[in-house]
Every structure is written in C-alpha cells, then in structure tokens.
Amino acid sequence: MTDLHTLLLRELGPDIVCSDEALTRDCSHDESEQAPVIPDAVVAPTDPLQVETLLRLAAEHRFPVTPRGTGTGKSGGSVPVRGGAVLTLHRMDHVLELDPENLLAVVEPGVTCARLQRDAEAAGVFYPPDPASLETCSLGGNVAENAGGPRAFRYGVTREYVLGLEAVRVGGERFDVGHRPVKGVSGYDLTALLTGSEGTLAVFTKLIFKLIPRPGDPGLLILYFPVLQDAVRAVTLLVQRRFFPMALELLDRPSLEAARGPGFSPPDDAGGALFCELEGLAGNEATGRAVLDCLATAGCPPSGFELRRDPGEAGAAWDARRDVSKRLKARYAHKISEDVAVPRALLPELVRNVGEIADGLGLGSACYGHAGDGNLHVNFVTDGDPSRFSMAVERLFRVTLLLGGTLSGEHGIGTLKRRFLPAEHAPAALAMFHAVKRAWDPLDLLNPGKIL
Numbered sequence: 518m519t520d521l522h523t524l525l526l527r528e529l530g531p532d533i534v535c536s537d538e539a540l541t542r543d544c545s546h547d548e549s550e551q552a553p554v555i556p557d558a559v560v561a562p563t564d565p566l567q568v569e570t571l572l573r574l575a576a577e578h579r580f581p582v583t584p585r586g587t588g589t590g591k592s593g594g595s596v597p598v599r600g601g602a603v604l605t606l607h608r609m610d611h612v613l614e615l616d617p618e619n620l621l622a623v624v625e626p627g628v629t630c631a632r633l634q635r636d637a638e639a640a641g642v643f644y645p646p647d648p649a650s651l652e653t654c655s656l657g658g659n660v661a662e663n664a665g666g667p668r669a670f671r672y673g674v675t676r677e678y679v680l681g682l683e684a685v686r687v688g689g690e691r692f693d694v695g696h697r698p699v700k701g702v703s704g705y706d707l708t709a710l711l712t713g714s715e716g717t718l719a720v721f722t723k724l725i726f727k728l729i730p731r732p733g734d735p736g737l738l739i740l741y742f743p744v745l746q747d748a749v750r751a752v753t754l755l756v757q758r759r760f761f762p763m764a765l766e767l768l769d770r771p772s773l774e775a776a777r778g779p780g781f782s783p784p785d786d787a788g789g790a791l792f793c794e795l796e797g798l799a800g801n802e803a804t805g806r807a808v809l810d811c812l813a814t815a816g817c818p819p820s821g822f823e824l825r826r827d828p829g830e831a832g833a834a835w836d837a838r839r840d841v842s843k844r845l846k847a848r849y850a851h852k853i854s855e856d857v858a859v860p861r862a863l864l865p866e867l868v869r870n871v872g873e874i875a876d877g878l879g880l881g882s883a884c885y886g887h888a889g890d891g892n893l894h895v896n897f898v899t900d901g902d903p904s905r906f907s908m909a910v911e912r913l914f915r916v917t918l919l920l921g922g923t924l925s926g927e928h929g930i931g932t933l934k935r936r937f938l939p940a941e942h943a944p945a946a947l948a949m950f951h952a953v954k955r956a957w958d959p960l961d962l963l964n965p966g967k968i969l
C-alpha cells in the first residue's frame with residue numbers, strides 16, 4: 518500500500534478509495550499503444566464533493582491526479598504516466614434531467630454515450646454524437662476528447678452539443694461554465710476551452726447537453742467500388758452534388774476483410790466501400806436511388822451496393838464497421854493506429870500517400886473511418902518487425918500537415934502525439950497553450966505529461 522493510498526483512505530474512506538487490484542490494473546492503461554503505468558491510488562467518487570476533496574488534497578500534498586472515464590481513449594490520455602492518483606468517474610453515472618421541451622439533458626460524467634442516446638430516443642429526441650466506442654465510453658471522456666464519430670459529418674462533433682458544465686480545479690474549487698439556453702455569449706467561452714482539454718485543466722462533474730429533434734428513421738446504403746480511389750472520389754462528388762448523408766464512412770480492402778463476418782459479407786472484388794447512412798431511407802428508398810443515379814451520372818458508379826433499410830440489418834453492418842479496429846488488431850502481430858484529418862477533397866492524396874509510405878517501408882496498411890469529415894484512421898500493420906512504424910508515422914504526419922491537415926481528428930494528443938505538436942502549431946500558439954495550462958493548473962498536477 519502506498520503512502521498516497523493510506524492518506525486518501527484516511528481522508529475519503531474505503532468506499533471511495535479502491536483497494537481492488539483488478540480495478541487498479543484497469544486504470545493503468547487505455548486502448549492506445551501507451552505503455553501501462555500502475556497508479557499509486559485509485560479514487561472512484563460518487564459525488565462532486567469527493568472530487569473537490571481529492572483535488573484539494575492534491576494541491577496540499579502535491580500529487581498528480583489523472584481523470585478517467587472508462588479508458589477507451591486512443592492517445593494515452595487516462596494513463597497515469599507520472600503516478601499519483603487516478604480519479605475514475607465511472608460511478609457518477611446518473612442522467613439527472615432529460616428535458617424534451619427545452620431539448621437538453623443534464624448528466625453525470627460517467628454516463629455512457631449509448632445510454633444518453635437511448636434515453637433521448639425514448640423521450641422522442643436525439644443526441645447525435647456517436648463514437649464507435651459509444652456502448653462503453655463515458656460522456657465525460659467524450660467531452661474531454663471532443664469526440665467525433667460517423668454522424669459528425671452531418672451533425673458535428675461533441676463540442677456542438679455541450680451547452681455548459683460543472684467542473685472542479687486542482688485546489689478543490691467547483692464552478693459552472695456555459696448556460697442552459699441554446700444561445701449565450703456572455704464572457705469568454707470556457708465551455709469550448711474545456712471541451713477537448715483532455716483532462717488537463719479541470720475535472721467535469723456535470724454536463725449539460727443540447728439535444729435535437731429526432732430525424733426520420735435512417736437506412737444504410739453500402740456502396741462497393743472496384744478500386745479504393747473511386748470510393749474516396751465518390752465522397753467529394755456526393756458533397757458537391759448537395760447530398761448530405763447522416764454518415765459517410767470509408768473502408769479500404771483490408772478493413773473490409775477485417776469487418777467480414779456474420780451479418781456483413783462484402784464482395785471479394787471490392788477495393789473499397791462507403792457506408793452512406795441516409796435520413797428517411799428506412800421508410801423510402803428514393804434517397805438511396807438518388808445517390809446511385811448521382812454517382813452514375815458523375816462517372817463514378819459503384820460496382821455493387823446493398824440497401825439495408827431494416828434497422829437490424831443496418832445495425833449488423835454498423836457493428837462490423839465499429840469492430841474494425843479490434844479485428845485488425847487480432848489479424849496482425851503488430852498494428853499502430855493514427856487518426857489524421859485533411860480537407861475532404863484531399864483524401865485521395867492522403868490515401869495515395871499512405872499506400873506509398875507502407876510499400877516503401879515494407880508494411881501493410883488499412884484505412885477506414887470518417888471520410889465525410891476528411892478524418893481517417895490510418896493503420897500500419899505487420900507480422901514482422903514493427904520498428905519501422907515510427908518512420909511510417911512521421912511520414913504520415915508530414916504528408917498530413919503538407920496537405921493542410923491535422924495530427925488528430927478526434928482521438929486527441931495525449932502522450933502519444935505530444936512530441937509532434939510543434940510541427941503543427943506555431944511557437945506563439947504553443948506559448949498560449951502553456952499559458953492556458955499555467956492559468957488553470959499552475960502546479961501541473963492535473964493529468965501531467967499530456968498534450969504539452
């Protein structure tokens with residue numbers, strides 16, 4: 518038992534300070550390639566007052582605190598790389614208000630994204646953000662990472678839905694930012710600053726989300742193309758011709774192979790596919806036909822397609838798409854996954870470069886993800902020596918930035934991409950990042966070693 522564990526046990530009690538080895542091990546890692554670090558203590562509050570106490574003690578005794586949702590992060594954000602306490606918020610999991618009249622929900626941070634979606638649907642309204650991890654990831658983690666997902670193409674990322682929140686700073690001070698009405702421009706927008714701050718500025722203890730009216734029942738049109746470049750080109754063609762699907766997801770050949778299974782059998786000769794989710798398609802296939810006609814007229818017809826209007830059939834294909842990351846990991850001895858984004862029309866360039874980088878280094882690659890947003894999960898894979906991954910990633914980041922893109926579309930910087938941050942941001946911007954961190958957390962105790 519560490520000294521910190523003993524101190525916290527005395528101050529917060531055994532119900533809140535965990536002595537369970539399995540949970541402590543869980544809190545040592547996330548879903549990224551960041552090496553695990555066992556924390557000195559794990560604190561699992563059920564009430565914001567306990568969060569206040571922990572963060573007061575952190576300032577008094579100068580120990581680091583790493584906030585954690587459910588550990589599905591892909592950039593090392595919830596790994597306690599400097600030791601200290603992990604503050605896991607999974608037990609604060611109540612939906613406090615669901616108000617269809619005012620189209621808002623107030624929740625604790627440990628509620629999962631899927632739970633809010635289901636509760637909203639039951640109340641006849643809609644919470645659009647849908648990270649592929651939605652069944653397990655927490656809304657606190659979603660806000661801290663400004664999570665995206667397939668439907669971000671049509672509806673925007675988590676930030677568009679955070680109206681306000683309650684947070685606690687190191688020192689133990691709890692405060693509210695933002696507002697409940699959909700509009701509000703009083704003072705600096707601290708809600709926007711905290712959204713995407715990766716647990717480095719404050720700990721969220723309550724979140725106010727905007728909801729929207731439910732759209733017409735969606736259906737899924739899966740478009741198969743003979744070569745990957747046609748699938749990528751089709752994305753911009755559809756947008757140029759004023760189609761606005763709910764989601765527009767790309768899968769290349771290796772990703773299609775990984776996704777293959779019960780409920781999803783792509784044709785053997787498909788070089789790439791687009792998952793095109795269309796509002797109202799479940800009740801009327803006309804919008805699906807219009808997409809097919811548009812691509813034929815534009816000279817980019819798919820070689821095959823599937824119209825999945827039944828929710829169960831569409832759901833099976835979406836489950837396969839959401840599992841691609843896990844299944845790719847199981848197929849290869851080594852895999853590294855990145856999350857770059859470029860302006861949408863430059864996706865063909867990005868995809869061509871990924872192929873060249875992989876071929877040049879004797880690696881395999883698999884690209885899938887949110888093509889409508891120009892955001893791809895680029896994976897390098899091998900059954901041999903993974904030492905060339907770092908060269909592949911450096912080349913990928915160089916190309917991405919040359920194309921006017923960004924190092925992370927949605928997974929955040931965490932520990933894994935911090936050394937690349939100066940390649941994307943000017944020294945003046947980096948200085949402002951440091952100034953913001955100092956203003957909120959001058960002792961560098963909240964999630965140290967992340968982003969900066």
Ligand SMILES: Cc1cc2nc3c(=O)[nH]c(=O)nc-3n(C[C@H](O)[C@H](O)[C@H](O)COP(=O)(O)OP(=O)(O)OC[C@H]3O[C@@H](n4cnc5c(N)ncnc54)[C@H](O)[C@@H]3O)c2cc1C
Binds near residue numbers: 586595647664964
């Ligand atoms: C299979 C799979 C698919 C995924 N698909 C997507 C996707 O489509 N889109 C996407 O955006 N991401 C995706 N992710 C990444 C991940 O699920 C998201 O980043 C998610 O938002 C993390 O939530 P979490 O609860 O797991 O947070 P954690 O991993 O526990 O933490 C993530 C970060 O949030 C901070 N944090 C957590 N809770 C709080 C809080 N209450 N207050 C302050 N800081 C906090 C942590 O310190 C850490 O920096 C995927 C991950 C997996 C494994």
